[in-house]
Structure formats: structure tokens, C-alpha cells
Amino acid sequence: MVVVMGPEASQADVDSVVDLVRTAGGEAFVSSGVSRTIVGLVGDVEQFSTLNLRGMPGVSDVVRISVPYKLVSREHHRARSVITVRGVPIGPDTLTVIAGPCAVETPEQTLAAARMARAGGASLLRGGAFKPRTSPYAFQGLGEAGLKILADVRTETGLPIVTEVVDPADVDLVASYADMLQVGTRNMSNFPLLQAVGSAGKPVMLKRGMNATIEEWLMAAEYIAQRGNLDIVLCERGIRTFETATRNTLDISAVPVAQRLSHLPVIVDPSHSGGRRDLVLPLSRAAIAVGADGIIIDVHPQPEMALCDGAQALVDSDMRELASVAANLAPLVGRTLTPAPAVTPVG
């Protein structure tokens, strides 16, 4: 059961709801999104029904929810949500392109990739400083030095930063630089990490686990929401199947399925799903056509030198082609291409 507070509700109104539920032997979790606060109730639903929660000050609705994920479900929040990352929207009316290098390698490489991203229609910059590599011998990322590079490139290009965090102990550090925290496919079921990003006060991009069902993915999002953070964007990035021609199989149907079950925006990663440069444009077209709220793309100024995932990185000319694909297709699916933020002059 979920109690939806009205826009005028005060902190005291929220506290009264929580106190009443706890006095009745239940547990209450408060989530404050951009536009409103909701209180998720855990315990005896029949008993909660006797509490007259609907009549309490500040309460706008009380909703019974039948699916196991509650706060992220559309049963509790009909309208599709817009998540804002340092002023850049991701939601049902826009098409948001996120692009950048798989990994931050050097200041020059990151700046060059960010400029390619911006020229290619991106309004957010991706780039990993902490890399969750399958092999312990592969490049693991620059860590905090990489975060500093990203922050400098944000100042230079105006693009807010999306970057991955892999360890709960690093969440505060990464959140002090990032505008959006990324949880990667290998960590979708790392529940302590989900709880930590849920408390970090920054929007989160949650990639689907490569072996996860859509319901498991939404339950992972619920872990974040339950800690009070409803600013979550889901990212379909391909799943494991018997097929070996591509790195992963892009589950294109996951986009409308997840959008029907959840109010959260759903974006697609055509780079990590196909794992091949030649598939990034076709899969991007498919993602936009199916109704994705955005796409996230790997770009690199010299893919042959990349320390991570060069085979799937777009070069400048591909990225410009992607920009025209996104600009042409967005209106056909009733969306506006999200513009990049203005560059704020330094000094």
C-alpha cells in the first residue's frame, strides 16, 4: 500500500502518517521525488485499511498495489515520470542522447569524446572512472582522477556527467562529482550498492542485469526508491541469450513492457547490447522507434587505441549521422530532441 502526499503536504503531515503506521505495527518508507512525496507501507494491508489514512492532512491518495515493486509501479503513479539531471530532462516528451567514452582515459581523450558527443546531439556526458571489468587484468578505470577529469570536461563543454559506481564505499565520492550515478549490469543485484545510491541524493541510471527478468530489474529499482530516491532511469543494455553474433541481445520489447509496468523513463544502450560499431545506428533507430526515452552511446576519438570497448565506439562521422537520425526520428515519435545545456563561462 502506498500513501501519496499532496503537493502542499508539510513534513509534519508526512511524519504523522509515518507515526500512525508505525503505531499500528507496520513500517513506512518515505520517498521524496522531484514533484511529490510518497510513503510506502509494509505490513498488514487489512489493518492499514482501518486507519483512515485518506482523511489525514496532506494525504492526496491511498493506493493498494498488487505488483511486488510498488513505488516504481504505474499502479501507484499513472503518469510517466520525468527525471531531471542538472536541468536536462529524461521523460516521455523528449529524446535524450547520452554519449561519451566507455572509460575516462586521459583529459584530452575525454574532452575530445565530449565534444564529439555534444556535436552529435548529446545533452549528457557518459564516461566510466570506476570500470566493472570481467577480467581483473583489464583496465579498471582511473578512479577519483577520472572523476576530476569528468568535472573539468563538464565545465568546458556544459555537459552534465553520468558515471558508474561499483562499490557502496565509493558512492559518496562519486556522487560528489557526478550528476547521475550509473549502476551497471553486473551490479543490478548488488543490493547494498542499490541502497547506497538510493541514499546519495543524485539521480540514478539503473542498467538491466544481463541475466535479469524485467520484474527483477524493477525490484532492483524498488530498492533505490525505497531509500527515498525516485529519480531513477532504467536502461535496457542487452541480455544473455544463445546468440553469439552480438555481444548481448538487445531486448527491444523490454522498453514498452517496462514503460507499461513502471512510470520510470526507459533508455537503451545500443553500444553495449550489440558490442559492434556497425550495429549502433540500426539499434538506435529501433530504440527510438519503439519509444525509448533516450539512448546512451559510446564514442571515442581513436577507438583503435581505446582501453575499453573500442569495437563498439562511434567515431565523429558516425556520431554526426546519429545526431541527424535522432533529430529526424524524434518528431515522428512525438518527442523533442533534448538540447545540450548552455556552456557557462568560467571565471
Ligand code: PEP
Ligand atoms: C558501461 O556503460 O560502461 C558498462 C560497463 O555497461 P554495462 O554495465 O551495461 O556492461
Ligand code: MN
Ligand atoms: Mn563499455
